[in-house]
Each structure stands twice: as C-alpha cells, then as structure tokens.
Amino acid sequence: MSNLKAALLGYGTVGRALHRLILEHAPQIEFSGAFVRNANRPSNGLPLTVRAADLLDDTTLSIVFEAMGGLHPAFELVSTALKRGLKVVTANKELIAKKGAELSALGGSLYFDAAVGGAIPIVSTMRGALASVPITEASGVLNGTTNYILTQMPEMDFDAALRDAQQKGYAETDPSADVDGLDAVYKISILASLAQGQWVDPADVLCHGIREVNLELMAEAQRRNCAVKLLARYRADELSVLPTLVPQDSPLASLHGVLNGAFLSGPTFGDLFLSGPGAGGEATATAMLGDALNNGSAYRLPTAQAQIDRQEWTARWLIAGRLRPGESLPLETLAIAGAVIEEAMEGSIVASMSALSFLGKFEELRGLPCWEQPPAFARFLS
Ligand SMILES: NC(=O)c1ccc[n+]([C@@H]2O[C@H](COP(=O)([O-])OP(=O)(O)OC[C@H]3O[C@@H](n4cnc5c(N)ncnc54)[C@H](OP(=O)(O)O)[C@@H]3O)[C@@H](O)[C@H]2O)c1
Structure with missing residues (x-):
C-alpha cells in the first residue's frame, strides 16, 4: 500500500535504476512522474515531463529524489522542495559539495548518502552511528x-x-x-x-x-x-x-x-x-532508497561555512621518471625549494617537503629538459 508520494528529477542511469528498485522493493513509495529534458521515450509506465512544476506543485508530495546531476537547475529545484519542508534525497556530489551550506539552511530534510561511495554507507554512518x-x-x-x-x-x-x-x-x-x-x-x-x-x-x-x-x-x-x-x-x-x-x-x-x-x-x-561498489545505477539507487526510508532522527547537518587554513603539512614524496642518456637528476631545483633529499638514483627521487611547496615545484621539475619520460609523483602515506 502506497503512503509516500514521490517525484523523480532525472530518469537516466540512476533514476531508472531507482524507479525499478522501488517498484520491486518499496511499494510504500509511489512516483507521480519524472522530470527530464526529453520526455518522448519508454519509461516503464512512469509519466515523464519537461516541466518540473508539474511534479513539485503537487501538495500531496512527501519526497523528491534528485538524480539529474549538475548544479543548475538541480539547485533551484532542490531549494524549492526544501523550502516546502519536503524530504529531498540526492546522489549529486557537486550540488552538496558546492551548495550544501545554502541548502541545509532552507529547512526540509536533505539526504545524500548516494553522493559519496555509491552503495557504501559512508555518509549515513557519519550522520548516524558516529553523529555524536x-x-x-x-x-x-x-x-x-x-x-x-x-x-x-x-x-x-x-x-x-x-x-x-x-x-x-x-x-x-x-x-x-x-x-x-x-x-x-x-x-x-x-x-x-x-x-x-x-x-x-x-x-x-x-x-x-x-x-x-x-x-x-x-x-x-x-x-x-x-x-x-x-x-x-x-x-x-x-x-x-x-x-x-x-x-x-x-x-x-x-x-x-x-x-x-x-x-x-x-x-x-x-x-x-x-x-x-562506489558507483553504478543500482548501487547508487540502493543508497537513495535507504535514505528515503530513514526517519533521520539522529541526522544533523553543519550550519556554518569552514575557514580552512593554508595547508602547510609536510610529506615524503616519490618522484619517478626516465632521464635522457647522460643527464643527471635535477636535485638543485628541489633543494632550493627547501626539500630534504633522502634518496636519488637513476630516474627516481625521494624527498621531504611541505605539500604546497612540492606541488608548486613539481610542474617546474617536470618541465626540465633532462627527462626522456617526464616524472610522476606520489606521496608516501604517513
Ligand atoms: N551513474 C552513476 O553510477 C552514479 C553514481 C553515483 C552518483 N551519481 C550521481 O547521480 C546523478 C545522476 O547521474 P546519472 O548517471 O543517472 O546521469 P544521467 O544518466 O546523465 O541522467 C541524468 C538525467 O537527468 C536528466 N536531466 C539532466 N539535466 C536536466 C535538465 N537540465 N533538465 C531536465 N532533466 C535533466 C536527464 O534527462 P534526459 O534523459 O532527458 O537527458 C537524465 O534523465 C549525478 O549527480 C551523478 O553524479 C551517479
């Protein structure tokens, strides 16, 4: 028996998988339709519309699933739903990363477990079991x-x-x-x-x-x-x-x-x-369905914007390329920037230095004429 009326924004890889999953496993959720750009195509019985208002103006709506991607018009549509006090479930990492602060100030309830790691419950673990x-x-x-x-x-x-x-x-x-x-x-x-x-x-x-x-x-x-x-x-x-x-x-x-x-x-x-599995229609839809059926009593969202200090942490870096015959490693370039060289042999260097200085210097190092194969880098995990 249906008791949650839902609108779907987007009917692509994730939207289609979510529709299928809900038909099969969550009869309590009933979709009124899906908002798309092109409404002339098969949709397994779900009405498609190119007018979002056809769906969002419905006063009996409980949930909006956003599976469109991108910032606009997703931001405007999700804002409208939240201002009306609706529950919004989204898989859109760009929307949450860039507009999370604005959206969480609007009211309603905002869920985005699917935006990070597909079916892996990373966000819901942080907001639920580890919330306190x-x-x-x-x-x-x-x-x-x-x-x-x-x-x-x-x-x-x-x-x-x-x-x-x-x-x-x-x-x-x-x-x-x-x-x-x-x-x-x-x-x-x-x-x-x-x-x-x-x-x-x-x-x-x-x-x-x-x-x-x-x-x-x-x-x-x-x-x-x-x-x-x-x-x-x-x-x-x-x-x-x-x-x-x-x-x-x-x-x-x-x-x-x-x-x-x-x-x-x-x-x-x-x-x-x-x-x-960190992506895929079905895995992502699984996380969205979990969010939809979560009553969210423990879920809190940040309310303020963070001021991040410059990142001055130091790490050990491995640099590896292939030198041209007769050339030697450009250790001076790194030493001048304050690196402590720990190893240097053939085409590889291990050096310690601050992250910001290293990334600034790496492009210069890569552009030097001594390389037959320009170097790549990886930092050591510490
Ligand atoms: N695919 C994955 O494995 C995966 C995993 C995790 C998270 N996500 C996230 O899930 C979201 C959707 O991804 P997806 O792979 O399902 O994308 P997709 O296959 O490209 O589908 C996007 C859907 O949104 C509709 N849409 C896009 N822009 C629109 C607009 N301006 N107006 C109306 N409809 C619009 C498209 O309509 P038309 O069909 O008419 O073009 C399409 O139905 C994204 O935020 C993505 O980052 C995806």
Whole structure:
C-alpha cells in the first residue's frame, strides 16, 4: 500500500535504476512522474515531463529524489522542495559539495548518502552511528574510474588503461572530472564537512590527479611493496586528493578495479573501514532508497561555512621518471625549494617537503629538459 508520494528529477542511469528498485522493493513509495529534458521515450509506465512544476506543485508530495546531476537547475529545484519542508534525497556530489551550506539552511530534510561511495554507507554512518562523536580522519579511494586505471597500470600505460576504462563504460569520453581529481574533491569535501561540522569549500582541497602517472612510478611503487592510489584525505591539517603510495598490507591497497573504500577514524571508535561498489545505477539507487526510508532522527547537518587554513603539512614524496642518456637528476631545483633529499638514483627521487611547496615545484621539475619520460609523483602515506 502506497503512503509516500514521490517525484523523480532525472530518469537516466540512476533514476531508472531507482524507479525499478522501488517498484520491486518499496511499494510504500509511489512516483507521480519524472522530470527530464526529453520526455518522448519508454519509461516503464512512469509519466515523464519537461516541466518540473508539474511534479513539485503537487501538495500531496512527501519526497523528491534528485538524480539529474549538475548544479543548475538541480539547485533551484532542490531549494524549492526544501523550502516546502519536503524530504529531498540526492546522489549529486557537486550540488552538496558546492551548495550544501545554502541548502541545509532552507529547512526540509536533505539526504545524500548516494553522493559519496555509491552503495557504501559512508555518509549515513557519519550522520548516524558516529553523529555524536569526533571523527578525526576520513580518507579513502572515492573514485572508481581512477582506481580502475591505476589497477590496470602495471600492465599497460595510462593512455591504454584509460581507453580500456572507456571501452568498459567506467570512464566518460571526457574523463577529466575523474582523472584530474574533481569528482574525488567533491566527495572528500562532503566527508570533511560532516567530520568537522562546518561546510568545506571544495576549492580548498589540495588536488592533483593521475594523468601523469607513468610506468616508472608504478615500478618504484612495486619495488617498495606499495600500490599507487588516488587518495582523498581529511585530517585536522590536511584536505587533499593526491596520488599516494599505499602499503600492500593496507585494506586500501586491496581495492581493485572500480571498488571504493574509506577509513573513518576517531578517538572513541578507532578505525572503521567501509568498502564496496562506489558507483553504478543500482548501487547508487540502493543508497537513495535507504535514505528515503530513514526517519533521520539522529541526522544533523553543519550550519556554518569552514575557514580552512593554508595547508602547510609536510610529506615524503616519490618522484619517478626516465632521464635522457647522460643527464643527471635535477636535485638543485628541489633543494632550493627547501626539500630534504633522502634518496636519488637513476630516474627516481625521494624527498621531504611541505605539500604546497612540492606541488608548486613539481610542474617546474617536470618541465626540465633532462627527462626522456617526464616524472610522476606520489606521496608516501604517513
Ligand atoms: N551513474 C552513476 O553510477 C552514479 C553514481 C553515483 C552518483 N551519481 C550521481 O547521480 C546523478 C545522476 O547521474 P546519472 O548517471 O543517472 O546521469 P544521467 O544518466 O546523465 O541522467 C541524468 C538525467 O537527468 C536528466 N536531466 C539532466 N539535466 C536536466 C535538465 N537540465 N533538465 C531536465 N532533466 C535533466 C536527464 O534527462 P534526459 O534523459 O532527458 O537527458 C537524465 O534523465 C549525478 O549527480 C551523478 O553524479 C551517479
């Protein structure tokens, strides 16, 4: 018997999967229709409309599911629903990362477990079971596309691994949001906001993607018994998305292919590790349905915007490329910037220095004429 009337914004990969899931498993939810751009196509009996007001003006509505993506018109439509006191369930990480502060001030109730880690209940664990205790660290592999590419890479170079990911449907034709780290930036901004109880601006995340990762770096990582992962990390003094060397005995290293996983840490509960499918229509819809049926009594959202201090943390960095015959490593360039060089041999360097100085210097280092294969970097996990 239906007792929750719902509107669906978007009927693509996630919207279609959600419709199917609710028909099969949640008869108490009844969809009035879905808002799309093109309404002339099959929709398994669900009315499609190009006018959002057809759905949102219904005074008997209880829930709005947003599965459109992008900032506009998702922001305006979700705002309208929240101002009316409705429950909104969204999978849209960009919307929550950029507009979470504004949306959470509007009233209604806002749920977004599906925006980070697909079916993995990272957000709902932070907002539910861990809502009353400090969370000092959130770190993980939050982007399946880059993890697939890095998992393939010891056997093939970046370009071949990217093509493979595109052929399998794991990467978009334009892969920049994934490989340059933006998708992971949105996700770690959301986790950081929940952990510190203040909305974090995604522009404050120190980010470098995996586009430059080369086989030399992969070989150096293997030699050190490490895997290379694009790690998103929040700690008191750090907010970053960076290529990272993860020891093979860490659960993070065992995340293969498109799997995602994250550690949540705090003084009262130690380390929790959550992992599973981080994307896909059905997995994402599963998280949205869970949110829809959650009564949310323990769920609180931050109310203020965070002021992030500049990130002056220091790390150890591995740099690996291939020198031209007769050339030597440009150690001076790093030393001048304050690096402490720990190792230097053939095409690889291990150096300690502050994150901001390192990222500033790396581009210059990469552009030097001594390289036959320009270097890539990964920081050591500490
Ligand atoms: N796919 C995943 O595995 C996954 C995983 C986690 C989170 N998410 C998030 O879920 C959301 C949806 O992703 P998706 O993969 O389902 O996207 P999608 O397949 O591209 O579907 C988007 C849907 O929204 C509709 N839409 C987009 N812009 C619109 C506009 N301006 N006006 C009206 N309708 C509009 C589209 O309508 P038309 O069909 O008429 O074009 C389409 O039905 C995104 O926020 C994404 O980040 C996706």
